[in-house]
Amino acid sequence: MSRHSILLIISGSIAAYKSLDLIRRLKEQGVEVRCILTKGGEQFITPLSVAALSGQPVYGDLFSLKDEVEMGHIRLSREADLIVVAPASADLIAKMAAGMADDLATAMLLASDKKILVAPAMNTQMWQHPATQRNLRQIAKDGAIVIEPGEGMLACGETGAGRMAEVETILVAIKKHLPAFRAK
Ligand SMILES: Cc1cc2nc3c(=O)[nH]c(=O)nc-3n(C[C@H](O)[C@H](O)[C@H](O)COP(=O)(O)O)c2cc1C
Numbered sequence: 001m002s003r004h005s006i007l008l009i010i011s012g013s014i015a016a017y018k019s020l021d022l023i024r025r026l027k028e029q030g031v032e033v034r035c036i037l038t039k040g041g042e043q044f045i046t047p048l049s050v051a052a053l054s055g056q057p058v059y060g061d062l063f064s065l066k067d068e069v070e071m072g073h074i075r076l077s078r079e080a081d082l083i084v085v086a087p088a089s090a091d092l093i094a095k096m097a098a099g100m101a102d103d104l105a106t107a108m109l110l111a112s113d114k115k116i117l118v119a120p121a122m123n124t125q126m127w128q129h130p131a132t133q134r135n136l137r138q139i140a141k142d143g144a145i146v147i148e149p150g151e152g153m154l155a156c157g158e159t160g161a162g163r164m165a166e167v168e169t170i171l172v173a174i175k176k177h178l179p180a181f182r183a184k
Helices: 016-028 047-054 072-078 090-098 104-110 124-128 130-141 167-177
Strands: 005-010 032-037 082-088 116-120 150-153 159-163
Touching: 005 016, 005 104, 016 032, 016 047, 016 082, 016 167, 032 047, 032 104, 072 104, 082 090, 082 104, 082 167, 090 104, 090 116, 090 130, 116 130, 116 167, 124 130, 124 159
Parallel strands: 005 032, 005 082, 082 116
Antiparallel strands: 150 159
């Protein structure tokens, strides 16, 4: 796998630290990684770590005059081969299911013509809540590919389903869904 471009959305979950390893692993394999950090995501990891690991500017502001002169939210999607949301918070999944577009991540997802992989990460009760399960069914119906979370010890101290899939599992899903090599 080389010279592909992935747009990674990191949302507000305690599992956001794992996305740093995902970036590192993708870069090791020659994949260009651009990142959008949501307002929630920024509470868990810093734009500086994401920028340093990805070697790219980090995007977060829908109303950035600099980026939006070039319609940044649309350009980001068009220039990517694949979009990955990891971790995907319950909140972001709900917004996707509702077709909301009130921040850069959701506006870009709604304006996207690319395949979207979603790796949910949340507390077991959030995961099992009928609203979350309904939203997941909706986004899958709309074409998103959901990478099922695993079970185990969660950051909140509880044990159960909702733990984000391992980075290795996300990498396997990414490789499966990346289109053929695109020369640059
Ligand atoms: C310590 C802490 C951990 C959290 N972990 C998660 C989580 O793993 N998954 C999740 O869906 N929400 C989690 N939340 C709640 C989200 O951060 C919150 O819903 C936030 O608004 C999501 O922002 P986003 O839309 O940018 O993802 C957590 C909140 C706190 C304070």
